[in-house]
Amino acid sequence: MVSSGSTSMKEKTSRTPSRWDVPAMAQKVALDIPDGSYVNLGIGMPELVADYVPENREVIYHTENGLLGMGPVPEPGKEDPELINAGKKCVTAIPGACYFHHADSFTMIRGRHIDICVLGALQISEEGDLANWSTGEPGAIPAVGGAMDLVAGTKTIYVISRHNTKSGDPKIVSSCTYPLTGKAVVDRIYTDLAIIDVTADGLFVREMHPEITFDYLQQQTGARLHR
Amino acid sequence: MINKIVSTPAEAVSTVKDGSVVMISGFGEAGSPIELIHALIDHGARDLTVISNNTGSGHVGLAALIENRQVAKMICSFPRTANSRVFPELYKNGEIELELVPQGTLAERIRAGGAGIPAFYTPASVDTPLGEGKEERVFDGQKYVMEYALSADYALVKCQTADRYGNLLYNKTARNFGPVMCTAAETSIVQSRNIVQAGDIDPETVVTPGIFVDSVVEVADPADESKLVAEDRRYPW
Numbered sequence: 001m002v003s004s005g006s007t008s009m010k011e012k013t014s015r016t017p018s019r020w021d022v023p024a025m026a027q028k029v030a031l032d033i034p035d036g037s038y039v040n041l042g043i044g045m046p047e048l049v050a051d052y053v054p055e056n057r058e059v060i061y062h063t064e065n066g067l068l069g070m071g072p073v074p075e076p077g078k079e080d081p082e083l084i085n086a087g088k089k090c091v092t093a094i095p096g097a098c099y100f101h102h103a104d105s106f107t108m109i110r111g112r113h114i115d116i117c118v119l120g121a122l123q124i125s126e127e128g129d130l131a132n133w134s135t136g137e138p139g140a141i142p143a144v145g146g147a148m149d150l151v152a153g154t155k156t157i158y159v160i161s162r163h164n165t166k167s168g169d170p171k172i173v174s175s176c177t178y179p180l181t182g183k184a185v186v187d188r189i190y191t192d193l194a195i196i197d198v199t200a201d202g203l204f205v206r207e208m209h210p211e212i213t214f215d216y217l218q219q220q221t222g223a224r225l226h227r
Numbered sequence: 228m229i230n231k232i233v234s235t236p237a238e239a240v241s242t243v244k245d246g247s248v249v250m251i252s253g254f255g256e257a258g259s260p261i262e263l264i265h266a267l268i269d270h271g272a273r274d275l276t277v278i279s280n281n282t283g284s285g286h287v288g289l290a291a292l293i294e295n296r297q298v299a300k301m302i303c304s305f306p307r308t309a310n311s312r313v314f315p316e317l318y319k320n321g322e323i324e325l326e327l328v329p330q331g332t333l334a335e336r337i338r339a340g341g342a343g344i345p346a347f348y349t350p351a352s353v354d355t356p357l358g359e360g361k362e363e364r365v366f367d368g369q370k371y372v373m374e375y376a377l378s379a380d381y382a383l384v385k386c387q388t389a390d391r392y393g394n395l396l397y398n399k400t401a402r403n404f405g406p407v408m409c410t411a412a413e414t415s416i417v418q419s420r421n422i423v424q425a426g427d428i429d430p431e432t433v434v435t436p437g438i439f440v441d442s443v444v445e446v447a448d449p450a451d452e453s454k455l456v457a458e459d460r461r462y463p464w
Contacts, residue, residue, distance in 0.1 A: 064331075065254045065257070080399065082401035083257075084254070084257050088256070100402070101405065102254075102404050103335055103338040103407045105331075106331030110349065141306055142325075143306055144327060144328075144357065145329075148332075148357065149329050152350035152351040152352075153351070183353065183354035
């Protein structure tokens, strides 16, 4: 069972050496998004991916509240409360963007029209199960949003997440203990230690932080890794 | 002559009854018909089931309707946001019921309700806690859960431009649930920033055809919910 982070444990993690920072993780995701893709970025860390897409690639961003062709955040003073993203933050629309209602937006998602979705995670299992909407704690207000539809319908699911929780526990586990968002849905995991593919034959390490060993990576992971 | 225009939000919501099922458009603040919701607070109908993506912010709009104890049950996908204080409190105390629905399933249940489709199968929520207890079927080797359509007695919707027939245009991402909610309610009530002459909206660009709308009230300058929340305003004022 993964425990929630106490302050003392947090300090321990922050001293851990040799991890990619979040921009470096976002950049690695961005490099794997092909030219011409339709992409949905989850709230939080996934949003940063848009900052690192190479300039010679055209990527169209979908936000499930009803915009295809989402642009960057507006200049100060140009915010429009009726032009927002799924995280309810003000955004802009690129020339050529379009608006649509929610049923059409989830037709794009569930109907497998979106190429790639990048999501955050609480836990990922070795079979690609994703838990990212609830810790299942008693008394917590459950809130799911569009996560279950996104993992059920998007062609490719990338997860971007720190390798360990704040208390140092592995987020990649043999079996999720948190409530699932979807079963066997994740295709690739980008962490601060490695990039890992989820395949029918298990978890395969594509790339590791250059300063760590495979044994160290395995030790930080709650499921069997292959190379 | 058809004329769906009414003069005040109070008149527009006057027939809502205790126990009504009410859909309320909006994704957070964007598209939330705050003046119609405030009129519903003044009107006082209680024991409502409200279908809306969120549960409101601060102490205005949908949050104020809930705080005024007029809502018995919420059907929504994301009941907590940065500024939602009212719903979490009542929910923790067991004073309001919640049916949590994945966002796309919520949209499709409403669409189905408006389209005369009683139920459908979706892959969303299969093998998760939100899929538990639902009828499952396998199509082409993939599992799906059955979801029932949602319909309502009333829809309260915000739009940008309307005419006397109830043809509607929306503004940017404030469109969100408005078009499907108009189709799924017995009575759809719309607040519009502008009301124009029939024929002024290009038929090629109409988003909600007027047949789905029952009444339209002009609210030329709707309140900016985030400003009210920042000022900690409370409704009733």
